[in-house]
Amino acid sequence: MKRHIWIGALLVATLAGAGACRHPAENAKTDPLLAAYETEADWSDAQRVIPLSYQQAQGKRIFYQQCVWCHADATPAGPSNRSNLTPVPPLLNDGAALNAESDQNLQNIITLGGSAVGKSAMMPPYGRMLSAEEIRSVIAFARVIAQPPYQSPRRVGSQ
Amino acid sequence: MPAEEMGKVTDRTRLIFAVSSVVFLAVLAISPFKDFRREWKQYKRSYLRFAQSRPDTKKLLADYRPDIDQIWLPGMNVVDRCSTCHQGITQASLAGPEVPQPFRAHPPIPHHVRDWGCTVCHRGQGPATEVAEAHESTLAWEQPILSTRFIQASCGTCHYANLPQTPQLTRGRELLAELNCEGCHRLPGIDHPAMLGPDLTNVGTKVSREWIYKWLKEPRTIVDKDGNVTVNGYETEEEPRMPKFRLTEAELRGLSAYLSVQRAKAVVPYKMDPRLVAAWSKNPELISQGELRFRQMFCSTCHSLAVTRAGETKLIGGDIGPELTKVGSKVNSDWLIAWLRDPPTYLSRTRMPRYGWSDEDLYKVTQYITTKLTDSDLLTGVPQLGQPTEEEIQLGRRLFLEKGCASCHSIEGLNPQKDFGPDLSALGGKNASELEFGAAKIPHYLVTYIQAKLQDPTSVNPAARMPQYNWNQADLDAVTTALLSMKGPPATSALQNLVVPRKEVSFHPTGSFGEVYERYKCSTCHKFNGYGGDLAPDLSYEGSRAQRQWLVDFLKNPQTLRPTLILRMPQFNMSDKDAATLADYITMVLQHPAANPGSVDAKQFTPAMAVLGKQLYEVKYQCQSCHTIGGTGGYVGPNLNNAGGWLTPAWIEAWLRNPQALVPDTIEPRRNFTEDEVKALTAYLTTLRQSIKPQKTASNTGSHVLAQVAER
Numbered sequence: 001m002k003r004h005i006w007i008g009a010l011l012v013a014t015l016a017g018a019g020a021c022r023h024p025a026e027n028a029k030t031d032p033l034l035a036a037y038e039t040e041a042d043w044s045d046a047q048r049v050i051p052l053s054y055q056q057a058q059g060k061r062i063f064y065q066q067c068v069w070c071h072a073d074a075t076p077a078g079p080s081n082r083s084n085l086t087p088v089p090p091l092l093n094d095g096a097a098l099n100a101e102s103d104q105n106l107q108n109i110i111t112l113g114g115s116a117v118g119k120s121a122m123m124p125p126y127g128r129m130l131s132a133e134e135i136r137s138v139i140a141f142a143r144v145i146a147q148p149p150y151q152s153p154r155r156v157g158s159q
Numbered sequence: 160m161p162a163e164e165m166g167k168v169t170d171r172t173r174l175i176f177a178v179s180s181v182v183f184l185a186v187l188a189i190s191p192f193k194d195f196r197r198e199w200k201q202y203k204r205s206y207l208r209f210a211q212s213r214p215d216t217k218k219l220l221a222d223y224r225p226d227i228d229q230i231w232l233p234g235m236n237v238v239d240r241c242s243t244c245h246q247g248i249t250q251a252s253l254a255g256p257e258v259p260q261p262f263r264a265h266p267p268i269p270h271h272v273r274d275w276g277c278t279v280c281h282r283g284q285g286p287a288t289e290v291a292e293a294h295e296s297t298l299a300w301e302q303p304i305l306s307t308r309f310i311q312a313s314c315g316t317c318h319y320a321n322l323p324q325t326p327q328l329t330r331g332r333e334l335l336a337e338l339n340c341e342g343c344h345r346l347p348g349i350d351h352p353a354m355l356g357p358d359l360t361n362v363g364t365k366v367s368r369e370w371i372y373k374w375l376k377e378p379r380t381i382v383d384k385d386g387n388v389t390v391n392g393y394e395t396e397e398e399p400r401m402p403k404f405r406l407t408e409a410e411l412r413g414l415s416a417y418l419s420v421q422r423a424k425a426v427v428p429y430k431m432d433p434r435l436v437a438a439w440s441k442n443p444e445l446i447s448q449g450e451l452r453f454r455q456m457f458c459s460t461c462h463s464l465a466v467t468r469a470g471e472t473k474l475i476g477g478d479i480g481p482e483l484t485k486v487g488s489k490v491n492s493d494w495l496i497a498w499l500r501d502p503p504t505y506l507s508r509t510r511m512p513r514y515g516w517s518d519e520d521l522y523k524v525t526q527y528i529t530t531k532l533t534d535s536d537l538l539t540g541v542p543q544l545g546q547p548t549e550e551e552i553q554l555g556r557r558l559f560l561e562k563g564c565a566s567c568h569s570i571e572g573l574n575p576q577k578d579f580g581p582d583l584s585a586l587g588g589k590n591a592s593e594l595e596f597g598a599a600k601i602p603h604y605l606v607t608y609i610q611a612k613l614q615d616p617t618s619v620n621p622a623a624r625m626p627q628y629n630w631n632q633a634d635l636d637a638v639t640t641a642l643l644s645m646k647g648p649p650a651t652s653a654l655q656n657l658v659v660p661r662k663e664v665s666f667h668p669t670g671s672f673g674e675v676y677e678r679y680k681c682s683t684c685h686k687f688n689g690y691g692g693d694l695a696p697d698l699s700y701e702g703s704r705a706q707r708q709w710l711v712d713f714l715k716n717p718q719t720l721r722p723t724l725i726l727r728m729p730q731f732n733m734s735d736k737d738a739a740t741l742a743d744y745i746t747m748v749l750q751h752p753a754a755n756p757g758s759v760d761a762k763q764f765t766p767a768m769a770v771l772g773k774q775l776y777e778v779k780y781q782c783q784s785c786h787t788i789g790g791t792g793g794y795v796g797p798n799l800n801n802a803g804g805w806l807t808p809a810w811i812e813a814w815l816r817n818p819q820a821l822v823p824d825t826i827e828p829r830r831n832f833t834e835d836e837v838k839a840l841t842a843y844l845t846t847l848r849q850s851i852k853p854q855k856t857a858s859n860t861g862s863h864v865l866a867q868v869a870e871r
Contacts, residue, residue, distance in 0.1 A: 035307045038327075053266040058324055066826050069795040070784070081793045085784055115779075122784035128829040129819060133267075152255065 043072075043093045044147050052144060059141025062134055063092060066126070085122055095146035103139055110135045199227065199288050202244040206262055215252055227288060230276045234653030237276035239285035241293065248272055269324075280313040281305055296604060301590035305643070308636060309606065312587060315644025317654065319348050319661045331641025334634060338400060342566035343580035343625075346645065348661055356401065356567035358506055359418060364426045365494045365505075368419035369541045372411050378403055402626035405617070410558055416547030417555025421570060428493040429500060431518045439522050449527025452520050457729040458483075460684070460694070461511075464532070477694070477727075479510060479683060487533035496525050512680040515732035563624055580625065585647030595620060609639050664689040672744035675737050684727070687749070695728065700751035700821060704810045709801075710742040711735075753820055754813035761808045764842035772843025775836055785827075788847060796827060801849040811841045 036051030040060055052060060063071075069081045071092045082089060090097040098106070109117050111132070113125030126135065143150040194200075203225055210219040229240045247253035247262040249272060254264040265272055270280070278285040283304040287293040296303040305313065311328040321329045335341070335349045342355070362371070378401040406414070439445060463476030465484040474482055490498075497504070499521060502511040516524075547555075556573075559565055565575035591603045597619045601607045608619065613635060616623035630638065649655045666687040668676055676682070682691035685698045701710070715738050717728035731737075746756075776782045785795035792798070802811070813820070815837045818827040832840070 037307055037310065054324075055267050061323065061326065065824075066828075069826075070793075079794060081785065081795050084793050121779065121781045124780075124784075124828045124830065126828050128831060 040141075040145055042147070043091070043145060050144060052141070055137045056141045056144050058134070059137035059139070062130065062138050063141055066130070067092065067138065070122075085120075087120055089120075089123065092142050093145040093147050095148040095150055098142060099146055099148070099150045103136075106139045106142070107132070107135055110138065197288070198290055199240075199243045200225075202246075202261060206246045209259070209262055213252070218252070219247070219250055229286075230273065232274075232276055232653075234651060235276065235279065236651050236654075237279060237285060239276040239278050240288055241277040241283075241285065242272070243288065244290070245277075280310065282313075296591065301592060302588075303604065306606065309640045309643050312640045312643035315641065316587070316646045317649070317657045318659045320659050321661075327637050327640050328644060330634070331637035331639070331644075334638050335641055338402075338628070339567050340583075343563055345578065345582040345584050347584050348645075349641075352400075355508070355569075356564075358508070358570070359421055359568045360423050360571040361421060361426075361505060363419045363422040364424070365490050365498075366419075367491075368415045368544050368547065369538050370489055371418045372415040372544060373538055373541050374401075375404065375406055375411055375414055402628045404562055404626045406562075409554070410562075412544065413551050413554030414558050414562075414564075415544060415555070416551035417553075417559060420547055420552055423571060426491075426493050426497050429496045431522060435518065436522060439519060440526075445523060446527050446530055449523035449525075450531065452524050453527055455730055456514065456524075457727055460727040460729060479692070479694070483528070483532055485532060485534040485537055487529040487531065488535070488537040492525060492529050495528060496521060499525065510680050510683040512683070512729070512731065513678045514729070515734065517732070561624075563626075583642060584645055586645055587643040588646035597621065606639065606643070609642055610635060613638060662689065666690040668744070671740050672748075675740050679731055679733075679737075697822065698745070698749060700749055700754070702746045702749035703751040703754040703756060703807065703813075703821075705745070705805060706807055707742050707746045709805045710745055711738045714738040714741055751810075751813070751821055753817075754807070754810045756807040756809045759807075759809040759812055759841070761845055764808075764838070764845060768839045768842035769846050770843075772839035772841070775840055776843055780830065799844060799847055802844040802847040804848045806844070808841055808845050811844050812837055815840055 037054045038052045038057035038060060039049045040052055042048035042050055064076065068075050070085060070089045071082070073080050073082060073091065075081075082091075092098075101109075105117075109119065109123065110130070111125060111127035113121070113127075114123030115121035116125065130138075143152070207220070207223065210216050210223070213219055223246075227240055228242045228246070229238060230242060231238055242248050244261045245263075247258065248265050250264050252264075253262055254266070256263075258264070276285065277283070281304055282302045284293050284297075284300045284302070287300075291297070292300065294304045311325040314322060314325045315328045315332075318325070321332065332349060335346055337352050339352050339355055340346055341349045341351055442448070459476035461477040461479035462481065462483045463474040463478060464482070465472050466475045474484075476482075494505075499514070500516060501513055502509045503513070559570070559573070560576060563579050565573060566579050569575075586609070587605075589605055591605055591608065594603075594605065594608045596603055596608065598621075599611055599619045601611050601618075611618050612620075612623075612625070613628065613630060615627065616625035649658060666682065666689075667673070681687070681698075684692045684695040686693060687697075688699050705713075714731075714733055715735075717730065750756075783792040785793040787793065787798040788800060806814075810821070814827075815830070815832055817829050818825045819829055
């Protein structure tokens with residue numbers, strides 16, 4: 001009979017033990033830069049590094065290929081074409097100028113060019129060269145580097 | 160137990176039975192409670208509450224089931240239950256940062272989660288239903304979630320071809336190739352670099368034993384305590400190709416002895432006319448003229464020099480060839496002259512072109528190099544080594560093979576060991592338990608192992624033969640990413656079918672063009688059919704683009720067309736015959752099917768069309784925002800002052816219709832010109848002509864170039 005007791009006790013202990021045994025989930029690293037696909041230094045404060053998502057990173061890549069020449073003050077080749085143009089094109093991070101424009105407006109300007117939306121014809125259309133998705137990613141990049149920061153309208157209501 | 164007691168129920172037994180029944184009952188009661196409290200069920204309920212708090216509840220709960228969700232892709236070995244907790248992963252309205260994890264939507268990427276699952280890219284344990292088991296390394300599962308910092312490695316497991324979307328992975332692969340990691344390790348898909356460590360068969364004719372000793376001890380690279388890398392005392396961002404080997408004094412003596420006796424072929428000193436040399440050497444401006452020629456020949460396109468501006472010393476120039484600030488104290492002058500005259504006789508695989516030097520230029524430039532690019536302190540701290548002894552030479556020869564020198568440098572008659580370092584072709588899929596961490600006090604993960612080994616090979620294995628590299632953090636992460644992407648051949652046939660292979664490219668023209676192409680090493684800077692360097696324009700279709708006469712003029716006297724770019728095309732002092740050979744081949748062979756120069760007759764363009772074209776250029780399309788004509792306009796595209804003398808009308812037309820069809824990565828946007836507008840713009844552009852002014856040795860050109868070089 002003693003054997004039965006022991007078997008019973010063992011069973012109880014096992015079940016209790018299994019219940020108590022739960023690995024504490026280790027805290028995942030929360031540094032946003034480690035979780036970023038890419039980064040971009042804030043244009044007005046090089047010390048501040050902005051983490052970028054995949055989409056924003058693609059926007060950054062396209063920006064530095066296509067747009068940087070006129071929408072930044074320094075380019076991969078050195079001098080910028082920006083000061084050469086009238087009207088002077090906004091810097092991509094110029095929140096004061098761009099935050100007021102909706103995503104759809106920006107998408108139209110980039111796709112159709114400046115002259116199609118009543119702005120300078122010096123801004124060429126990119127709709128036949130970049131895909132809508134690529135243009136969206138450039139806008140996403142502009143939004144994340146904007147100074148003053150861009151506040152997205154509540155997406156929920158628009159659904 | 161006596162037979163009569165069998166079956167007899169005592170009070171004691173009843174008590175035990177009662178107690179254990181209660182215990183079992185209690186345990187049974189706990190079980191459904193525990194089941195109710197399971198981690199994933201809590202997330203399910205919490206999502207339900209969360210969804211109800213959102214305005215689009217119906218849409219968010221359309222697929223909701225209270226059970227485990229899983230993505231099952233049998234062909235790819237994917238059983239991913241991640242969406243059990245990450246329930247909003249495909250809900251576009253849950254993309255914002257205000258949405259709490261684990262419910263946030265996945266950022267938009269080219270591969271949809273329903274078709275690919277999660278673990279194909281993110282790793283982790285797909286079938287797990289507990290947070291810790293799914294994400295972390297456990298005893299039974301050693302492939303934890305891959306940090307987003309290295310996520311591009313996952314793209315590389317199928318995309319063997321480089322993608323524009325994964326710059327970090329591409330950089331890592333480039334570094335693996337550039338640093339010749341393939342010399343010691345098996346790394347599928349990684350090329351040997353265009354230039355390995357130089358062949359050392361004749362190194363004894365070039366440098367002294369003392370210099371070799373110094374170089375091996377401290378290969379010009381010094382990393383200070385803040386991690387700043389200096390080369391020869393100058394800061395640089397480039398990873399120097401020669402790593403540091405941990406050598407003892409005896410080993411340094413042995414290797415320097417062995418290398419200094421490598422003199423298979425003596426240098427034949429080049430004889431110039433002594434009377435002319437005597438006259439040149441009296442020239443008070445000899446050295447400054449030599450420096451001017453050095454700059455005019457665009458040596459800085461490939462070689463850098465230390466330049467001090469505003470108290471700050473920086474290396475300025477290209478990194479295709481070695482940095483030359485102190486080269487005059489390194490090489491002997493007979494060797495230098497022989498090298499400049501004909502580099503391939505010393506190094507058959509060199510990327511240095513053969514210039515058509517005049518004796519005067521050669522003399523001046525070598526005088527400049529041997530008097531100005533020097534450092535009398537270069538060999539400070541090197542002991543007097545004397546004549547190498549036979550023992551030292553034998554030791555050096557053994558070390559040359561044992562230390563892995565032979566993996567990058569060849570010496571005629573010496574056969575390197577095959578598979579010198581471990582095979583890394585499946586490193587990215589290894590479990591931590593398969594790795595040797597030694598005494599290193601680091602968490603036992605694959606990523607930490609790779610980074611520790613790269614940063615200091617001895618940290619995980621004190622006897623490591625791998626030399627010391629000096630990575631900056633970005634390069635370290637890039638190489639880690641590239642190594643993590645090497646998971647060996649795909650595990651299933653479905654994955655095998657997804658592999659995007661790399662294109663193998665090469666371009667080895669023969670005949671008289673091939674000979675000139677080889678001599679001037681065109682592919683060091685230019686690409687042809689996908690093969691070659693990317694310092695200068697891709698010439699695969701140059702024959703469709705440029706007119707023959709323009710090519711001849713340009714080759715004889717290169718000028719830059721792009722105001723923002725620094726002219727880097729060297730002045731080769733090309734003969735008429737060489738220029739004609741190159742121009743003929745380019746015009747005949749390097750053609751794009753969409754722009755056949757014969758297809759457009761320039762005679763059809765009328766002055767009225769050109770006038771219309773000018774209006775379109777200036778008013779409607781405002782091309783001057785990027786292009787310059789006559790001194791006004793933008794800096795982005797090439798200047799068009801000589802468009803009519805430079806470009807073929809067929810190229811202009813095809814280009815206006817669709818620039819990307821001709822040069823896929825050009826930044827000129829594709830416009831929506833009508834056919835008449837294309838004709839009018841072409842008519843206008845073909846009227847633009849400007850003769851190329853010779854830039855011969857006018858001294859102001861030299862200082863202009865100097866200023867440009869310093870600008871960089």
